[in-house]
Amino acid sequence: MIVAEQKPILELVNKLRGHKNVLLIGCATCVAECAVGGEREVEILAPALRMAMQVDGNPIQIRTKTLERQCEWEFVEEISDIIPQVDAVLSIACGIGVQAVAERFSEIPVYPGVNTTALAIREEPGLWTVRCAACGDCILDETGGFCPVARCAKSLMNGPCGGTRKDGKCEVDENVDCVWRLIVEKAQSRGTLETLMKIRKTKDWSNSRHGGPKRIVREDLQT
Amino acid sequence: MDQDTRTGSFKPEIVVLCCQHCISPKFDLKSNITDASGLMKLRLEVMPCSSKVETAHLLKIFEQGVDGIEVVVCPVNQCRFLVGSARAKKRIEYARSLLDQIGMGADRIGMDQGKGLKFPQLLELASKRAKTVLSLGPNPMKGGK
Numbered sequence: 001m002i003v004a005e006q007k008p009i010l011e012l013v014n015k016l017r018g019h020k021n022v023l024l025i026g027c028a029t030c031v032a033e034c035a036v037g038g039e040r041e042v043e044i045l046a047p048a049l050r051m052a053m054q055v056d057g058n059p060i061q062i063r064t065k066t067l068e069r070q071c072e073w074e075f076v077e078e079i080s081d082i083i084p085q086v087d088a089v090l091s092i093a094c095g096i097g098v099q100a101v102a103e104r105f106s107e108i109p110v111y112p113g114v115n116t117t118a119l120a121i122r123e124e125p126g127l128w129t130v131r132c133a134a135c136g137d138c139i140l141d142e143t144g145g146f147c148p149v150a151r152c153a154k155s156l157m158n159g160p161c162g163g164t165r166k167d168g169k170c171e172v173d174e175n176v177d178c179v180w181r182l183i184v185e186k187a188q189s190r191g192t193l194e195t196l197m198k199i200r201k202t203k204d205w206s207n208s209r210h211g212g213p214k215r216i217v218r219e220d221l222q223t
Numbered sequence: 224m225d226q227d228t229r230t231g232s233f234k235p236e237i238v239v240l241c242c243q244h245c246i247s248p249k250f251d252l253k254s255n256i257t258d259a260s261g262l263m264k265l266r267l268e269v270m271p272c273s274s275k276v277e278t279a280h281l282l283k284i285f286e287q288g289v290d291g292i293e294v295v296v297c298p299v300n301q302c303r304f305l306v307g308s309a310r311a312k313k314r315i316e317y318a319r320s321l322l323d324q325i326g327m328g329a330d331r332i333g334m335d336q337g338k339g340l341k342f343p344q345l346l347e348l349a350s351k352r353a354k355t356v357l358s359l360g361p362n363p364m365k366g367g368k
Contacts, residue, residue, distance in 0.1 A: 008324060009321065009324035009325055010324060040279065043279040044278050044279045044282060044321070047279070047282040047283050047285070047286040048282055048321050048324075048325055050286055050364075051282070051285060051286055051325050051327060051363070051364055052324070052325040052326065054363050054364055055325060055326040055327060055363050056326075
């Protein structure tokens with residue numbers, strides 16, 4: 001899922017100062033799963049912001065709405081009759097949702113209420129860890145299902161660096177496994193260690209951010 | 224500083240959220256629940272379990288102008304639903320961190336554990352919260368109620 005983290009209340013107060021009537025919109029998909037931008041979080045942030053703005057000396061009205069998916073035009077359309085009644089929007093969806101709302105309703109300022117940070121999985125309650133970097137050239141079959149691009153601090157493609165700790169953790173963060181240790185251990189358990197020694201084709205980075213902004217065309221779906 | 228605080232007439236409005244399993248069965252919830260000392264305005268709300276405490280609910284109570292909240296839960300290892308007290312504790316900690324960011328003061332809300340409590344003991348817990356809230360002053364939302 002796309003994972004985000006809430007911005008500090010003070011940062012949001014600074015953004016909203018001067019506005020009187022704000023629509024706070026959540027998204028019931030990824031950011032709800034990572035407990036930062038769903039309906040539950042909307043219900044927490046709305047009173048928190050009303051109080052923070054009151055303390056700041058700039059009381060505001062905050063209306064709330066949670067869309068099923070803020071990254072789909074059909075769902076974004078659901079707020080079209082509310083937009084004329086507010087003077088700003090605060091979105092706690094991921095960056096895609098914020099941009100969709102800003103693009104559809106260009107007449108009104110749309111502020112992001114969260115920082116979108118990763119493509120991650122919920123490892124345990126309250127802990128999300130990155131799993132994918134959207135690099136555009138997936139090799140997970142060659143690395144035992146562990147992504148060295150997203151999960152190695154240096155995105156190394158040919159084995160561990162010299163900094164792996166004795167307990168198998170990454171030198172950058174003692175709480176993070178060295179992904180190359182995981183890759184090697186998996187290959188050992190499967191008896192396929194020799195496959196890691198094969199010379200691999202150079203990774204095609206042109207399909208990641210290095211190739212410029214992504215544009216994906218599917219002619220079979222176009223009208 | 225608020226006029227109530229300046230004149231010393233500030234009487235904090237305290238809400239006690241209490242798990243029903245903390246209360247003595249002899250405590251009649253229909254009895255008159257008031258603070259005879261005049262220190263505070265007291266309201267008691269009984270919950271089926273402290274796990275019913277949600278961060279959003281706590282903030283909405285403050286948004287209504289209440290000055291302080293005392294949540295009373297069962298001892299962690301005596302929760303009838305196993306993890307209710309532990310969950311309440313974490314949600315209260317989160318609410319406290321938000322109140323701090325908001326600038327209203329984390330100490331407007333606190334948690335205590337108890338079992339078989341009667342009214343005098345609940346009153347004592349509420350009074351403790353009221354005394355803390357007195358130093359923080361009235362809830363800034365009172366004017367916007």
